[in-house]
Amino acid sequence: MTSEITLFVNPTAGRGRGAAAARPAARVLRDAGFRVRTVVGTDAEDAASRAKEAVAAGTAALVAVGGDGLLSLALGAVAGTRTPLGVIAVGSGNDFGRSLGLPVRAPAEAAAVIARALREDTHHAVDLGRVAGRWYGTVLATGFDSRVNDRGNRMRLPLGRFRYDLAILAELAAFRPTPYRLRLDDGPVREIEATLVAVGNSTSYGGGMRICADARLDDGLLDITVVGPCSRATLLKVFPRVYRGTHLTHPVVTSYRAGRVELDAAGLTGYADGEPLGPLPLTATAHPAALRLLAPPRKTARD
Incomplete structure (x- = not known):
């Protein structure tokens, strides 16, 4: 496990909010002392593969920056592993973030929640559903x-x-x-x-x-x-x-x-x-x- 955080970004989420949100999120995480690496796939399959590679390499956390569609890909990388997931909900629906009571369309605030959780080791376990081979x-x-x-x-x-x-x-x-x-x-x-x-x-x-x-x-x-x-x-x-x-x-x-x-x-x-x-x-x-x-x-x- 390293101190590197992987930002998993959907640049098209919410009409470009994903790409814009990655910048303040990365800044907050770097200011908190973490190294930040950004992953952007060329398509859904490539993005999912890159996220799984980051988890296999021992990233300290995978942070999904986008909406529920990107979240679905992120879950495929972290579910059932010890790698925690951070959620920066900046898509159109953001239902998972809403259900969790996390900041929505507030990337710096959401990143601050993630940084604090990592520092204080306050990650907690939540359930997932699985259907048709997907989480x-x-x-x-x-x-x-x-x-x-x-x-x-x-x-x-x-x-x-x-x-x-x-x-x-x-x-x-x-x-x-x-x-x-x-x-x-x-x-x-x-x-x-x-x-x-x-x-x-x-x-x-x-x-x-x-x-x-x-x-x-x-x-x-x-x-x-x-x-x-x-x-x-x-x-x-x-x-x-x-x-x-x-x-x-x-x-x-x-x-x-x-x-x-x-x-x-x-x-x-x-x-x-x-x-x-x-x-x-x-x-x-x-x-x-x-x-x-x-x-x-x-x-x-x-x-």
């Missing part, structure tokens, strides 16, 4: 929300949660419930109709939509939110409540917790950390304490 920190989306992701990814503007909101409105025109096959842990297969099924390691996706509002990052479980079949009018009533997390009490919404979730439905793509995984069926599993996070001590477990 994820936020939410696995399927159903109406994954269709919204499909549409949102085709839209260039606007940015952040507003693009997601517009994609939702557009998808309402083709709205329909989907037949699912759902299995939790070793329980029976349930055949249900649902508007969506979301499997959360943490609380939110889509730039602050708290779809799995009760999810915790150190309980060793995934939170499953099922929005049952409903009308467009009902969905429009439920939708604004997702940002506050109060939708979980609505009669069409059911919540579960499990360590393993099997999902199957025709014609749906799964997304985790906002990144496409491919078509269902998919199986998501919870992995307790899979990540060492650089953050101040905080209480996250359920009482």
Whole structure:
């Protein structure tokens, strides 16, 4: 282990905020006495390879500077290792950073949190989900929300949660419930109709939509939110409540917790950390304490 910090940077995150954020972050870390090396890949595959090489070489920490997409690549490098992860959330959604209570779009402040955590050895363990051979920190989306992701990814503007909101409105025109096959842990297969099924390691996706509002990052479980079949009018009533997390009490919404979730439905793509995984069926599993996070001590477990 060395005193070198590796900044893992997405230069295009948040319309260039990733590249701009790397400079004040690096300055804060150098002022704290760390040597800083910056890694920028030519594409996602190259970036992931470079991050893994830095971890294998014994970097003191991998610091992801970007949004949830870059975070997904960073998790692939550090999950299950002793190398801690720092998060400088400067992307469009930043849902993992929000769930952790970390500074968002404040790179110098986030870097100061990381430097202090390294000095005081206050990294702590958090859970991750795993699906289709990939680690994820936020939410696995399927159903109406994954269709919204499909549409949102085709839209260039606007940015952040507003693009997601517009994609939702557009998808309402083709709205329909989907037949699912759902299995939790070793329980029976349930055949249900649902508007969506979301499997959360943490609380939110889509730039602050708290779809799995009760999810915790150190309980060793995934939170499953099922929005049952409903009308467009009902969905429009439920939708604004997702940002506050109060939708979980609505009669069409059911919540579960499990360590393993099997999902199957025709014609749906799964997304985790906002990144496409491919078509269902998919199986998501919870992995307790899979990540060492650089953050101040905080209480996250359920009482």
